Amino acid sequence: MIDIAKEYRVALPAWIDDELADVPAVLPGVEDRMRLVHRLADRNWREGNGGPFAALVAERASGRIVSVGVNVVLATGISSAHAEVLAxxxxxxxxxxxxxxxxxxxxxxxxxxxxxxxxxYGAALWSGVRGLVVAGEGPELEQITTFDEGPLRTDWAEQFEARGIEVVHDVLREEALAVFRGYRKAVDEGDIVVYNARGGDA
Structure with a gap:
């Protein structure tokens, strides 16, 4: 009989409870929701769980927070354990x-x-969400953090819209870049592991 792993577990880190303790169940403004995402992303890399990324799912009309996610690739050893996937x-x-x-x-x-x-991108596309709110887009993320985000189509937002998923751009963009710059500083100081695809290396 072949002896193989039959399951794996991906969970939010324990510090999430502390970080959410003072957060109301409803965040009616999209900027309020994004501020929470930035807060979680900044703490996440500082805690060593993974990259400076976070996400949340909310009921759009009410602002009720349904779930949050942070990148836990380093904590779990699972390359697909991204913030959006968890959320x-x-x-x-x-x-x-x-x-x-x-x-x-x-x-x-x-x-x-x-x-x-x-x-x-694929996970969001197939999830059933009707809206996607992003702090930003463009090359800055990869330039600052050195992450390889993959070969995404240039018409990525239009593809969401064609499937009935409204895309809202540039919500607290500068705050996102500030988190990435803080992360990059730690990378340059040698304190952080940046995980990436091998880029063709053996």
Missing amino acids: LGLAQTAAGGWDLGGEGLPTHELVVNWRPCVQC
Whole structure:
């Protein structure tokens, strides 16, 4: 019999409870939601869990926070354990199914501190969310952090819109860049591991 692993576990870090202790259950403004995402992203890399990335899923109309996610690639050893994947998976668990746009459910949106990477692009596209809110897009993330976000199409936002997912751009963009710059400073000082695709290396 072949002896193989049969499951793996991805969970939020324990410090999330402390970070959310003073956060109300409802954040009615999109900037308030993004501020929380930036706060989680900044703490996440400082705690050593993974990259400076966070996300949340909210009910768009009410602002009720359904789930949050942070990047836990380093903490788990799982390369797909990105913030959006955690936030969406936990929201789907709470909703009781894979389709966050299903009948009888409120309209959900995903709030992220930059345009999704190629993996999270697909995860968001198929999740059932009806809105995507990003702090920014463009080359700055990769230039600052040195992460490889993958070969995403230039019309990525239009592809969301074509599928009924409204995209809101540039919400607290400078705050996102400030988190990335703080992360890069730590990388340059040798305190942080930047995980990436091998880029063709053996």
